[in-house]
Amino acid sequence: MTQIFKIDHTNCEDCPIRHRAVCANCDVHELELLEGIKYYRSFEAGQTIIWSGDxxxxxxSVVSGIASLTQTMEDGRTQMVGLLLPSDFVGRPGRDSAPYDVVATTDIVMCCFRKKPFEELMGATPHIAHRLLQMTLDELDAAREWMLVLGRKTAREKIASLLSIIARRDASIGQNGSSSPIVFDLPLTREAMADYLGLTLETVSRQISALKKDEIILLEGKRRVSVPDMGRLMEEAGDDSDGGYLV
Amino acid sequence: MTQIFKIDHTNCEDCPIRHRAVCANCDVHELELLEGIKYYRSFEAGQTIIWSGDxxxxxxSVVSGIASLTQTMEDGRTQMVGLLLPSDFVGRPGRDSAPYDVVATTDIVMCCFRKKPFEELMGATPHIAHRLLQMTLDELDAAREWMLVLGRKTAREKIASLLSIIARRDASIGQNGSSSPIVFDLPLTREAMADYLGLTLETVSRQISALKKDEIILLEGKRRVSVPDMGRLMEEAGDDSDGGYLV
DNA sequence: CGCGAGTTTGACCTGCCTCAACTAAAGTGG
DNA sequence: CCACTTTAGTTGAGGCAGGTCAAACTCGCG
Structure with a gap:
């Protein structure tokens, strides 16, 4: 329950998510308005940020760290329905209660606004509303892509899909071409991965071991993953958009 | 490929989806603007309305009929990622290419706008942008609820979930209390149901037979379903939000 | 050192998939 | 009007991917 306030007061201009969050399109004036109503909150790994139904x-916005959206059935089966990374938005303007739990997966810092003032501000500044629509449409696409993963992919493909997604944005791709190996840390426990993928943690563990044996990935400890050939990983994921650089 | 134009020109005021579609919040003036750029298109059952990548x-907006959003892998595995009912919106302002196929499941009539003029109009009329955000947030919630279905529910629960959802809005619930039986027609083939639920059509067929044998549902022909006790069906779905009326 | 959280691995089991045969209803055309 | 095809759905038999249960291993920490 302890909340740690690490960030005292950061100027929006210097904010690490300035150009990707809801405020991305805001001009200087709009930023001032936001600055007036924002406050930071921190949560420790494992803490529930919002309870379903509350x-x-x-x-x-998530400033740093990772949170997850989780749905749970009465008998305890749980399904992660979204992963929130820095710059992702939490909450629903115009909606009172949360439809799912939001849990801090790692230590996390959020830039918060009380809902009422934010909604008012949104009415006045179309830039914010517009950006929020764009972000929501992106999330919808991501959710639907994940439906394909959950509904139709095999366990091995599921793992490969998750690793690709994490690799794609966690390791800053782009500067290096195709061949140089990509390295990153898994921000999720095996259990959390299982909850995201609709598997059991045993199956997750087995499939990771299998991918390692087949040298699709290399492991350093339990969490550090390196991908020698991103193309092969994406083939395993069944995405096979041909990587772009294979053509 | 034949397109049938059934609706010559309908006044927006008389439109059946006037109060639920993107235009729901529009005032008379805004409605005139929309009316100026709208046109109707009809598609036969089975026609693809938009191809992925196009x-x-x-x-x-869907005026009448049902369409589905479908994603397909190279090897042919397909997953339906959304069901579009009357008043649902198709397309992404600010996005060029479609991320998935949109297929007419039944004969369907759509109220269309060329993207460019619509986007301009959206910039000028916050009511539309605001309504679109609300609708997108709703779709996101629906997609995430479906992720729980796909990731964690058993075949029987999946079927029951689908039937509940169709029952909930297809048969106009609300006027009748809890006990009077609900009757509706399945708008989907067994195969389409399988694609939606991440199952095979054989499993769908078997589970429907099983629900019938257990008298959770009754069948008249292959498509007409009646649900004697909605509460029991929802229990089978594992949703068990206690129906609201059980309390 | 001993504990516990996270993970791996093994052995067995089952729910769903696969393949295949069959039925029902609805055209189609001679 | 009846054989023939087509499309949608049902049902059965058998196999396998992934779940379940259980044991052991790793590693950081008090």
Whole structure:
């Protein structure tokens, strides 16, 4: 329950997510307005940020760390329905209660706004509303892509899909071409991965071992993954958009 | 490929989806603007309305009929990622190419707008942008609820979930209390149901037979379903939000 | 050192898939 | 009007991917 306030007061201009979050399109004036109503909150890994069904009285952006959206059935089966990375938005303007739990997967810092003032501000500044629509449409696409993963992919493909996704944005791709190996740390436990992929943690573990044996990935400890050939990993994922650089 | 134009020109005021579609919040003036750029298109059951990857040069609302959003892997595995019912919106302002196929499941009529003029109009009329955000947030919630179905539910629960969803809005619930039986027609073939649920059509067929044998549902022919006790069906779905009326 | 959280691995089991045969209803055309 | 095909759905038999249960291993930490 302890909340740690690591960030005292950061100027929006210097904010690491300035150009990707809801505020991305804001001009200097709009930024001032936001700056007036924002406040930071920190959560420790494992803490629940919002409980499903609870009243939500704030919205906000993930500044650093990772959170997950989780749905749970009465008998305890759980399904992660989204992964929130820095710059992702939490909460629903115009909606009172949360439809799922939001849990801090790692230590996390959020830039929050009380819902009411934010909604008012949104009415006044179309830039924010517009950006939020864009972000929501992106999330919808991501959710639908994940439906294909959950509904039709094999366990091995599921693991490969998750690794590709994490690799794609966690390791800053782009500067290096195709061949140089990509290295990153898994931000999720095996259990969390299982919850995301609709598998059991045993199956996750087995498939990771299998991918390692087949040298699709290399492991350093339990969490550090390196991918010698991104193309092969994406083939395993069944995505096979031909990587772009294979053509 | 034949397109049938059934609707010559319908006044927006008389439109059956007037109060649920993107235009729901529009005032008379805004409605006039929309009326100026709208046009109707009809598609026969089975026609593909938009191909994945294609340039989208229009957006629009489903007026009548049902369409489905479908993703396909190279080896042919397919997953339906959304069901579009009357008043649902198709297309992405600010996005060029479609991320998935949109297929007419039944004969369907759409109210379309060329994308460019619509986007301009959206910039000028916040009501539309706001409504679109609300609808997109709703779709996102629906997609995430479906992720739980795909990732964690058994075949029987999946079928029950699908039937509940169709029952909930297809048969106009609300006027009748809990006990009077709900009757509706399945708008989907067994195969389409399988694609939606991440199952095979054989499993769908078997589970429907099983639900019938257990008298959770009754069948009249292959498509007409009646649900004697909605509460029991929802229990089978594992949703068990206790139906609301059980409390 | 001993504990516990996270992970791996093994052995067995089962729910769903696969393949295949069959039925029902609805055209189609001679 | 009846054989023939087509399309949608049902049902059965058998196999396998992934779940379940259980044991052991690793590693950081008090």
């Amino acid at each position: 009243q939500m009285n704030f919205v906000g | 340039q989208m040069n229009f957006v629009g």
